[in-house]
Amino acid sequence: MESLLGGFQVEIGSISSEIKTLQEKSMGMGLKLKNRRVLSAHFRAYIQALEKLQLDIASANDLIGIDTRSTSLFSRAREPLKNRSAVFALGDRINILKEIDQPALIPHIAEASGTKYPYEVLFRSLHKLLMDTATSEYLFCIEFFGEDSIFYEIFSGPFTVIDEHFNAILPNFFDAIGLMLMIRITHQHQLIMSRRRVPCLDSYLDKVNIALWPRFKMVFDLHLTSLRNANVRTLWEDDVHPHYVMRRYAEFTASLVQLNVNYGDGQLELNMERLRVAVDDLLVKLARMFSRPKQQTIFLINNYDMILAVLKEAGTEGGRTQLQFEELLKSNTTVFVEELLLEHFNDLIRFVKTRAGEDTSSSSERPVTVNEVEPLVKDFASRWKGTIEVMHKDVITSFSNFLCGMEILKAALTQLLLYYTRLSDCIKRIDGSSALNKELVSISSIMYEIKKYSRTF
Numbered sequence: 403m404e405s406l407l408g409g410f411q412v413e414i415g416s417i418s419s420e421i422k423t424l425q426e427k428s429m430g431m432g433l434k435l436k437n438r439r440v441l442s443a444h445f446r447a448y449i450q451a452l453e454k455l456q457l458d459i460a461s462a463n464d465l466i467g468i469d470t471r472s473t474s475l476f477s478r479a480r481e482p483l484k485n486r487s488a489v490f491a492l493g494d495r496i497n498i499l500k501e502i503d504q505p506a507l508i509p510h511i512a513e514a515s516g517t518k519y520p521y522e523v524l525f526r527s528l529h530k531l532l533m534d535t536a537t538s539e540y541l542f543c544i545e546f547f548g549e550d551s552i553f554y555e556i557f558s559g560p561f562t563v564i565d566e567h568f569n570a571i572l573p574n575f576f577d578a579i580g581l582m583l584m585i586r587i588t589h590q591h592q593l594i595m596s597r598r599r600v601p602c603l604d605s606y607l608d609k610v611n612i613a614l615w616p617r618f619k620m621v622f623d624l625h626l627t628s629l630r631n632a633n634v635r636t637l638w639e640d641d642v643h644p645h646y647v648m649r650r651y652a653e654f655t656a657s658l659v660q661l662n663v664n665y666g667d668g669q670l671e672l673n674m675e676r677l678r679v680a681v682d683d684l685l686v687k688l689a690r691m692f693s694r695p696k697q698q699t700i701f702l703i704n705n706y707d708m709i710l711a712v713l714k715e716a717g718t719e720g721g722r723t724q725l726q727f728e729e730l731l732k733s734n735t736t737v738f739v740e741e742l743l744l745e746h747f748n749d750l751i752r753f754v755k756t757r758a759g760e761d762t763s764s765s766s767e768r769p770v771t772v773n774e775v776e777p778l779v780k781d782f783a784s785r786w787k788g789t790i791e792v793m794h795k796d797v798i799t800s801f802s803n804f805l806c807g808m809e810i811l812k813a814a815l816t817q818l819l820l821y822y823t824r825l826s827d828c829i830k831r832i833d834g835s836s837a838l839n840k841e842l843v844s845i846s847s848i849m850y851e852i853k854k855y856s857r858t859f
Contacts, residue, residue, distance in 0.1 A: 442559035451509030457518035467628030492657035652712035
């Protein structure tokens, strides 16, 4: 009997110990549950503090194809308050993707310094706080309750607070670059939570992504529509140098290209192609406003060259967009070279194209004669050097990019050399043409002149 009572005492002691442990856990859980009730208030206060730090980047009127000169007096007065350099250009804003796992902002410190931030910085900070808090609470729920349903009950409040904030911000958000940055930030946050092996924010982050993409598409389409519906007459300026609308487009496209590196988003690439077609259509319409074909071509070349320079400066492959503009630049350069040469050597080029390849023998139905080519030879010999200098000055003043201009001059001089070589070859086949030999400029002399200008390339 004594041994039986002793066994009961041991069991009772064990039960008492378990009850004591459960009481301790219950007290701990009670304290934790009490703390959860203030999470919503904490997140609301944090969001309100972040909102004071927001830097407004873009409004509904900040679109690629909008004529800034046509804004009202009142909107012009507000213009200096906006960080306009960030409306179309990514710039340093891309650094947020390198700081993805940095600690969340401490609002009162940032406010004391007077620093303002684009919204994607606040977005990252808010979600960094959410991820860290949710991770801690989720692991606690799994450890103490053995399942995660209570986590979602506890976090329904914070989720609601964040949703209310986000739903208030998004409908009035017109910063396409900011939206794409937030899409990339969300993707990085999903990867972070996956590496932590904590699934508690999966559905929430999916919901954020689903909200961001349609908004980005809507704002992107506003830019697209602004180009398609642009008023050519109000946008046109009597200036062949790069147009400000084209620079906006170039910066905007370069930004999206940078933000698509390592993502290869086909839908984004398709939208950028739609934008490229629209901007090229507008550019051609603007070019046609110039009365002289030569001015039209110069305007196109300057803008294509500027667009390519901005794309290349972004430090990434511009993909199909860049290839398309390279082809357009090449084809228009060919057109300009021909226009430039025809302006100064029209008779020579016309002869080479129509007669130089014909039979020069006397038995031909219409043989090429010395009398036909002599004026061409003497005219070229008398003014070719001076004309090349005139062409050089023309190119220098016409093209914004010096290197582009020099490449075009080089192409023009090379083409001139080819025309003159064909003329010389034709003359050699004409009976009695030896008398013209002293008038012919040697190919080596022309080559020397080309090399002289090439030293500045």
